[in-house]
Amino acid sequence: MSTSGYYDRLGRPEPPRALRNEELTKIIRQVHADSRGSYGSPRVHAELTLGLGEKVNRKRVERLMREAGLQGVYRRKGRRNLVNQATEEDLVQRGFDVEAPDRLWLTDITGHPTGEGKPYCAAVMDAYSRRNIGSSIDARQNTDLVVNALAMAVARRKPDARSTILRSDHGTQYTSWVFGKRLRDAGLLGSMGTVGDCYDNAMMESF
Template sequence: MERLMRASGLQGVYRRRGRRDVAGQATEEDLVQRRFEVVGPDRLWLTDITEHPTMEGKVYCAAVMDTYSRRIIGWSIDARQNIDLVVNALAMAVTRRNPPTGSTILHSDHGTQYTSWAFGKRLRDAGLLGSMGTIGDCYDNSMMESFWGTMQLELLDTRAWKTRKAIP
């Protein structure tokens, strides 16, 4: 086919590669650089979102983890993956821990929820230092990714969930 098209002077049409335009999005410097070791609590928090299917649709969970204890200190669960999901998880973590202003780093990915104005405002109001890893690099938030993998394997994938509310 290629030979016949070339002989006839024809050329296939190529699809342009999709390109995400991140210019203009609020982003933070990577203050973590994949160094997850800390000397005490409330020095470095990680946050991320996961999703899990149910028979009535997906359920989304946002969580905030303290890297020192590796405990989840804030979470939010909803049927929608929106800004409120991450802001509520952050609000719970801040309320439970009351970190000192300017000394706690909150590291996330570049998801639209985390680059939103509302999340950035909540971050600044709490006195947290924002940090974001490289775009599209799962290793920049590997500790949270590992937590989600364990939760999916040991809890959520153990059975089919009928409703969103049935998930513990």
């Protein structure tokens, strides 16, 4: 390459695809960090497309993660049964008796068959008063359903940061990056009970 050609190349702007890759890599790093390094390319791709509305295919996400040295946590199937075992995120331990409002919130999704289809309802309940403080109804049980219910509860009660626990199950809506980010933005402490155990969700189920 000639000297003039070298300096001419240095002065050229980055091609659009390279700029887009840099932008996507920054977002991917943030999603991966927010998942505490647990998300692999399938979950990262789902958060990008479903949660953030980014238009990108899965192979591109795989390549960018590989180039950035990012990978998820892999668990071998069949080696460990988590049914009825407490998880490290369980901050409640079935202690549903609280002494004041906005100390513990519970949330879940339920479906209601009707003659025109099956709408889904997500609700947030204060364990102290057992009142419904936030709800959302939609034809799909997606992340928006639970985020909207949580947003209503936060707007109504304005809880103190880092003093309110929100207890949910392990549904994909509640383990999504979007819902986790909404929790962090509101200063709430997320908590999940044991896997496959109906007793951990009995209070919300009765509602």
